[in-house]
Amino acid sequence: MSELITPSKKQNKPTEHSGDDLVCLGVIQGAHGLQGEVKLKSFTQDPKNIGAYGPLILKNCEETLSIIKLRSQKDTLFVARFKEVIDRETAELLNKQEVFVSKDKLPELAEPDDFYVTDLVGLTVHSTQKRDIGTIDAVLDFGAGDILELKLSHLKENIMVPFLKEWVVELNLDAGFIVIDGVYLAEYLKPFKKSDEKWEEKNE
Numbered sequence: 001m002s003e004l005i006t007p008s009k010k011q012n013k014p015t016e017h018s019g020d021d022l023v024c025l026g027v028i029q030g031a032h033g034l035q036g037e038v039k040l041k042s043f044t045q046d047p048k049n050i051g052a053y054g055p056l057i058l059k060n061c062e063e064t065l066s067i068i069k070l071r072s073q074k075d076t077l078f079v080a081r082f083k084e085v086i087d088r089e090t091a092e093l094l095n096k097q098e099v100f101v102s103k104d105k106l107p108e109l110a111e112p113d114d115f116y117v118t119d120l121v122g123l124t125v126h127s128t129q130k131r132d133i134g135t136i137d138a139v140l141d142f143g144a145g146d147i148l149e150l151k152l153s154h155l156k157e158n159i160m161v162p163f164l165k166e167w168v169v170e171l172n173l174d175a176g177f178i179v180i181d182g183v184y185l186a187e188y189l190k191p192f193k194k195s196d197e198k199w200e201e202k203n204e
Contacts, residue, residue, distance in 0.1 A: 022057060022100035023116055026050050031091035032079050038091045039073065040080040040099075043117075047076040056099035065099065117146065119173055120163075125150055128169055129182035136178065139163070150180075161188065 029039040042050040048070070050056075055064035069081035085091050103116070117139045125134040134152035146163040161167055161180065170179035 021103045022059075023103050024098050024100050025056065026099050028094045028097045028099065029077070030095045031088050034088050035081070036085040036087050036091045037069075037079050037081045038085070038094055040070075040078045042076045042078060047078070048072070050078070050099075051080065057101060059098055059100065065094075115173060120148070120171075120178070122176075123173070124177040125152070126177055126179045127182040127185055128179060129186075133180075148178075155189075159188070161185070 025044055026040055026042045029041050031037070032039050040050065042048070044050050051067040051070040055066045057064050063084075065085070066083040067080050068083050071079050073079050085094070120136050120139050123136045124132055125136060127133050133154070134150050136148055137151045137158055138149040140147040140149055140160065147160045148163050149158050149160050151158050161184075167181055167184050168178060169181050170177075172178070
């Protein structure tokens with residue numbers, strides 16, 4: 001399986017972008033203090049690089065934020081001050097907003113099989129027993145490793161599985177699919193089967 005890497009360098013000049021050419025570098029986790037600072041969680045390989053290469057793009061692709069001050073709080077969490085944010089009220093409006101950079105501004109990957117997390121989103125999900133069972137909706141990181149959020153065709157709610165070799169049998173970015181171990185997946189999905197009481201409760 002390919003080595004999963006996250007972007008370690010970035011550079012951005014605000015232009016028109018579509019969601020498809022943006023890479024998420026972090027998320028704002030609330031206001032900090034009264035002067036417009038925010039708590040900023042970094043997803044980059046070297047966390048401090050989130051503030052090193054120019055303005056960050058908000059998800060609406062119309063607004064950018066220029067970091068003018070960044071200080072470490074804990075591990076991947078920083079306190080950031082943006083040029084465009086001067087008070088707490090504005091900072092609070094940014095809570096839970098993801099920040100992005102244009103993919104074409106990221107550095108060339110070191111190895112042919114390397115990729116960015118964003119490349120996984122939208123891939124078709126196969127199992128080793130059954131083909132085409134859903135898609136990857138998102139890739140999340142809660143601090144203990146990357147998690148794949150899967151939208152499966154037979155479930156109403158998305159599920160989350162670890163992005164580990166034990167789970168991921170094959171990854172083919174060129175062909176646009178990922179293969180999940182069917183045995184692991186079947187065990188994980190037992191509480192969600194239609195015959196299970198929990199499934200019935202979910203569909204009432």
